[in-house]
Amino acid sequence: MCVYNFLDGISYSNAHFGAGSGKIWMDDVACSSSYNKLIYCPSSILGTSNCGHSEDAGVSCQAPCTDGQIRLAGNTNVPQEGRVEYCLNNNWGTICDSSWGATDAQVACRQLGYLTEGAIAYSSAKFGSGTGPVYYHYFGCSGSEATLSACSKSSGSSCSHSRDAGVRCLVNSTVNCTYGDVRLVGGSNQYEGRVEICINGIWGTVCDDSWSSTDATVVCKQLGHSYTGSGVAYSNAHFGAGSGKIWMDDVACSSSYNKLIYCPSSILGTSNCGHSEDAGVSCQAPCTNGQIRLVGNTNVPQEGRIEYCLNNNWGTICHNSLGSN
Incomplete structure (x- = not known):
């Protein structure tokens, strides 16, 4: 079936879900919202089409949801961060970033089954603008609530999708490596090397964009080299180019952080870097x-x-x- 006009759900063309085989039964489908079966919709003569299977049609339907349910959208690299979407009246919408903060992010992470430690609240549609309604203008979570629906909240004034709220959560994963762990690779001793971080059981590197001595010091502290001296930041794959995933870019740590994964950054797994820009550090040896x-x-x-x-x-x-x- 090709050249369709589905009004409910998301329509896909060009064999988005793979090409079928055999007969193409329907073409030039022209449903209206009053129809409840596809076969009731007007179309070309059944079995007559000018299409090939490279034009097979597909659809994505909205799964049912329950009031207060949340999900994360906007990052296909990892499931534990993204735009926060909230279900109300069986319809998904977004949350405005007005007053969205760390305690709200902690509750969202808890509701989703992730760790609350190190939860980061993001604003200004960091994970892309959503669609549909913007349900709440204000959330006032204390951080102890089990769900966002249990927090004080207000619809408030209008808010656009350019202000959709987001979150980064941590996961309790020890498959291959512990989530958020860092290691130094390629140096002449244990106190220096290319920075690699574990995300979802996979080691990857960090891009050197905005990489600073403050970021390097956080890495050194996380590794236990928390002496009064600061770490030295290196760029341009000083300790050799890594391979595989570049997990972090545009890292912006402050001196109060004690783990690299707690630091704000670009979307995990999304980077405009190559491994020739892998970041490195040199920590102060005891x-x-x-x-x-x-x-x-x-x-x-x-x-x-x-x-x-x-x-x-x-x-x-x-x-x-x-x-x-």
């Missing part, structure tokens, strides 16, 4: 009081700036009275 090292000459190890360790932190020595002894 030291013992009185230990010294030479820094500043990569050509030979026996000369350089003297650095001294005190309270597990490297510092320098003033040249006053420093002599040959």
Whole structure:
């Protein structure tokens, strides 16, 4: 069947769900909303068509939903983040980002069966604009509610889909690797390397767009290298190019974060980077009081700036009275 005019559901053409075989029974279908069976709709003569199976028609119907049910849409890479959609009167709609915050995101994640720890609230239709009604202008969750429907809320004034609210949740997954874990690969020791992060059991890299020493320090803290020094950020695949998925881009950590996955970023798995832009870090290695090292000459190890360790932190020595002894 091809060239159709379905008024309910989403219509697909060009064998979107694969080409069929055998007879093409209907063509030039012209249903109206009053029909409840396809065969009742006017069409060309049954079995007569100028189509091939490359033009087979398809449809996507809206699944029924219950009031207060929510779902995430807009990211096909991972299921645990996306635009928050809310069901009311058996119809899906969106939520306005006015007052949408961390406690609202935590409740949404809890309702969906994800972890509330590290939930991130997004605004301004980060995961694309939805369709249909915008149900609520305001949510006032305390963070302890089991569902969004249990939170105080208000329809409020009008809100456009350009302000659709979104969320990123964490999952309790330990398949192959633990969700949100990071590791350093390609460095000369355990304190440096290309940053890789585990998402849904798969290791991937981080793009160096906006990658900074603050982001690097968060990675170092997550790995247990939480000393007073800060991490050094590297770009352009300094520790070699990775492979597979680039999970994070446009990372924007603040110093208060202690895990990279908690930091705002672009949509997980969506990036305008190649692996030639993989981000890396160098963390401060631990030291013992009185230990010294030479820094500043990569050509030979026996000369350089003297650095001294005190309270597990490297510092320098003033040249006053420093002599040959």
